[in-house]
Amino acid sequence: MNNFFSPMRFGRLLRAHWAEKWREYAWFVAVLVMLDLIFMAIFFSSDRHTLLRQFQFVGQMQWYLTGLFFSGIIFAGRYFKYLLNPGASLVALMRPASAFEKWLMAFLVIGVFYPLAYTLLYMLLNYPAVQVAKAMAFQAGSCESCNYDFRVYFPLLTTQLAEVSSKDARMFMTGQVFFFVILSTAQAFIASGTAYFKRSPVLRTLLVLFLLFIISIWTETLPQLGIFALNFDEVQTYSTSEYALSLALWLGLPALLWAALYFHIKEREVA
Amino acid sequence: MIKVTELQFEYGRKSVYEDFSLHLTQPGVYGLFGRNGSGKSTLLKVLAGLLFPHGGAVEVLGHKPAARLPAFLEQVYVVPEEFHLPDISLAVLYKTHAPFYPRFSGNDFLSYAEIFEIPRDKSFAAMSLGQKKKAVIAFALATHTPLLLMDEPTNGLDIVGRSQFKKILSGKEHADRMVIISTHQAHDLESLMSHVLFVDGGKLALSASMQTLQRSLYLGVTDNQADVAGAIYQEALGNQWAYVACNRDTAPGVVNLELLYKALSMNKQGVLDAVASVQIETERPS
Numbered sequence: 001m002n003n004f005f006s007p008m009r010f011g012r013l014l015r016a017h018w019a020e021k022w023r024e025y026a027w028f029v030a031v032l033v034m035l036d037l038i039f040m041a042i043f044f045s046s047d048r049h050t051l052l053r054q055f056q057f058v059g060q061m062q063w064y065l066t067g068l069f070f071s072g073i074i075f076a077g078r079y080f081k082y083l084l085n086p087g088a089s090l091v092a093l094m095r096p097a098s099a100f101e102k103w104l105m106a107f108l109v110i111g112v113f114y115p116l117a118y119t120l121l122y123m124l125l126n127y128p129a130v131q132v133a134k135a136m137a138f139q140a141g142s143c144e145s146c147n148y149d150f151r152v153y154f155p156l157l158t159t160q161l162a163e164v165s166s167k168d169a170r171m172f173m174t175g176q177v178f179f180f181v182i183l184s185t186a187q188a189f190i191a192s193g194t195a196y197f198k199r200s201p202v203l204r205t206l207l208v209l210f211l212l213f214i215i216s217i218w219t220e221t222l223p224q225l226g227i228f229a230l231n232f233d234e235v236q237t238y239s240t241s242e243y244a245l246s247l248a249l250w251l252g253l254p255a256l257l258w259a260a261l262y263f264h265i266k267e268r269e270v271a
Numbered sequence: 272m273i274k275v276t277e278l279q280f281e282y283g284r285k286s287v288y289e290d291f292s293l294h295l296t297q298p299g300v301y302g303l304f305g306r307n308g309s310g311k312s313t314l315l316k317v318l319a320g321l322l323f324p325h326g327g328a329v330e331v332l333g334h335k336p337a338a339r340l341p342a343f344l345e346q347v348y349v350v351p352e353e354f355h356l357p358d359i360s361l362a363v364l365y366k367t368h369a370p371f372y373p374r375f376s377g378n379d380f381l382s383y384a385e386i387f388e389i390p391r392d393k394s395f396a397a398m399s400l401g402q403k404k405k406a407v408i409a410f411a412l413a414t415h416t417p418l419l420l421m422d423e424p425t426n427g428l429d430i431v432g433r434s435q436f437k438k439i440l441s442g443k444e445h446a447d448r449m450v451i452i453s454t455h456q457a458h459d460l461e462s463l464m465s466h467v468l469f470v471d472g473g474k475l476a477l478s479a480s481m482q483t484l485q486r487s488l489y490l491g492v493t494d495n496q497a498d499v500a501g502a503i504y505q506e507a508l509g510n511q512w513a514y515v516a517c518n519r520d521t522a523p524g525v526v527n528l529e530l531l532y533k534a535l536s537m538n539k540q541g542v543l544d545a546v547a548s549v550q551i552e553t554e555r556p557s
Contacts, residue, residue, distance in 0.1 A: 003340040012370050019367040020357035087355030090321060096344035096371040266339075270321040271282070 004098055013097045013105055028078075029121060032071060036125050048137070052148070055133035060126060060153035065179055068118050069186070076110045076187040077202050080194040083268065084201070090270050099266040106265070107258055110187050115180075119155055127152055178228040181250050188257030195264040198271075226250065272296055272332060272418065272449055273318065279326030280313060287313050289473045291327070295449065298417075299465035300440065303453040304532050309470045311453040312352065315420045318451070319349045332417060345372055348414045350421040354407045356395040361406055364395075372414040379444065380413035386435050400427050405435075412439055419450045425459045433459050457528030467528070469535050476539055479546050485523035487549035488542070489516045490530045503541035504534035517545045 043054045053059050082088035092102070134150040156176055193205025226246030227238060238246070278291040287310040295301065305311045316322040317329055320336030320343065329336055334343035359367070361384060369375040384391065387405035395403055404427040411419060425433045440450065440463055451468075452460060467484060469477035479487075488503075492513050499505040502514040515534040518524045534542050 001342045003342055006341070009341060009371075012367075016367045016371075019359055019363050023358060082355075085355055087351055087353045088357075090349060090351050091355055091357075093321060093339065094319060094344055094347070094349055096341045098341050099339065101341075267323075269323060270316060 004100055005104075006098075006101075009097050010101045010104065013095065013101055016095065017105060017109070028075065029117070032067075032118070032121065033125065036067070036122075040125070040129050044133070044136075051133055052137055055130050055137075055150065057149040057151050057153055060130065064119075064122050064126070064153060064155060065176075067122070068115060069179070069183055071118060072110075072114060072183055073186050073190055075114050076191045077194055077205075079106060079110055079191055080201070083195065083198075086270055089268070093268060093270060099262065103258075103262040103265050106191060106261065110191055111184055111258070115183070123154075174228060178225075178250075181228075181254060184254040185257060188254050188261060192257055192261040192264055195261055195268065272298075274330045275318075275327070276329075277327035278317065278324050278329060280310070280317060280322065281325055282313075286473060291470075291474055293468070293475050293478070295466075297466075298447050298449045300460070300463045301449065301451045301466045301468055302457065302460065302464040302528065303451055303468045303470065304455075304457065304528075304535070305470035306536055310473065311470055312422050314470065315349065315422055315451065315453055318418075319347055319420055320344075321349070346416050347418045347420065348372070348411045348416045350407055350411045350419070350424055352422040352426060354404065356403050356407060358394055358396040360394050361389055361391045364406070364410060368410070369413075372416060374415035376413050376415055376444075379415070380409060383409035383412055383439050386439060387432070401429055401432055404428055405432060408436060409439075412445065415444070415448065417448050419448060421450065421452045421454075423454055423456075424452060425454065425456050437463060455532075457532050461526060461528040464528070467531070469532075469539075471535070471539060477535060477543060477546065481526060482523070483546060483549055484526045484531065485518075487518055487546045488526065488531070489518040489520070489524040490514070490527045490534075491516075491525070503545060504530070504538050506533065515542070517548075 043050055054063065082092060095102075130150060130152055134148075137148060137150070156173070189209065190202070190205055193208060194201040197204040226249065227243055228246075228250065229236065273293060273295040275291060275293040278288045278293075280286075280288040280291075291314075303311050303314065313322060317324055318331055318336060320331075320339045323337040332343065332346050334340060336343060336347075356364075365377065365380060369377065369380070384406070387402075387409055389402055389406050389409065390398070395406065398406070404424075408421075408424055411421070425436060428436060437460065452464075454460060464481055466480050467477065468475065490513075492508065492511050493499065494511055496512055499512045499514040499516075502516040505512055505514040513530055515530055531542070
């Protein structure tokens, strides 16, 4: 028997997880949909300026990224909430699967499946809303000097922008890639914290984050953006080694935090 | 099957186990007794790999439990006192959770569910505490894991439920597995137990088979106070006296675990001396 990874066992783990959690996830989605619809209703009932700002290309992107970031963190913070219940954590830890498989499931659910599901949901809600906003904007009488941009935003797809300006496209892509690195880092941090702390896990995790922030300010070691720095005035060029180092450091941060989660799952006890 | 050597375990500064050793090789139903806070639940969790020993060595079914390898986890099932069931039905539990256990018997599970009268398609969230406990027990017994650890399994069960539990556990399909039951409700399960373990002061105070206890002890009730003179333990029951004494007869006595539990709690050494005399005789070469 392979005690590290077995595809069959991992499939069982996913099926059991889905059977237990689909209701909770359905509620999470329902709350997101309700919030999105409420905000859309507010935007549609607001003045024309707000409507145009919110549903144009950049407004859509900001709305998508903001929503994904906050809901992604909340989702990650809730994933290990069963560990607060000794009975539920016993069931999860005693389930015949390896620590790696349990970690992989957490990584996939939090870091991959959730952003994908959120993106799909966003598309379903955003597309008709943009069409309605577009119709309303033109129906109300457009100003001739205005240049409306009602293209539908798709995350990481900026081909149309690339046709306009390769520099803009590169900045958009870099900014989005950086966002997903930060999102993954934040999710890994909160998931690790909630799997590690036995009492008030979310509060303690946020406290640690705050302390790290204070320490980094005090020691003047705030992370540098490196290749993700946005230079509007000039195109910054990096050597291959600088590029690789910056990328490795930025990818290394979430990777280390996700690795920490593996050890927290492996070493978790149930008193 | 289970080999614990010089186990040490503490909660903060409070020591629970110091130099605790236990060696169990035979299948059967083991009753684990001890006073509140003596570490019975802790021992079960250490054996399951849910708590890690702070010293000594623990080996269960040839594995170190703390590693929680799948090969170990599929051979051990734990029924905790504070159990949890997800919001699914019995049918979904069977479909999604049973495949983790290679010896799981679907027929036995359905049969136990029938004996316990658990509704199959009702969600656990809509069931009473007793029904949920029965579902957990039915699943645990149907896994047929070589080791089953149960912490207060009859808590939350009504009289009928306890009787149903005894009926199922006494089935011959469980004869080749080791079941360790930690309980304060000794009377419920004494007919099932093949072995008694008593934990006290961070050590294993008593480990004896029921046969040894029956041969070494006499546990009874009398109207005559003179009969209890020299007893290991005695207590007044209205006009009568319940007592535990050395068994002077050749015929095995009746073991009342509740009375034995009290005797061990109040006069441990007296019980141990009586049991030791029989164990020495048994071990003496003919």
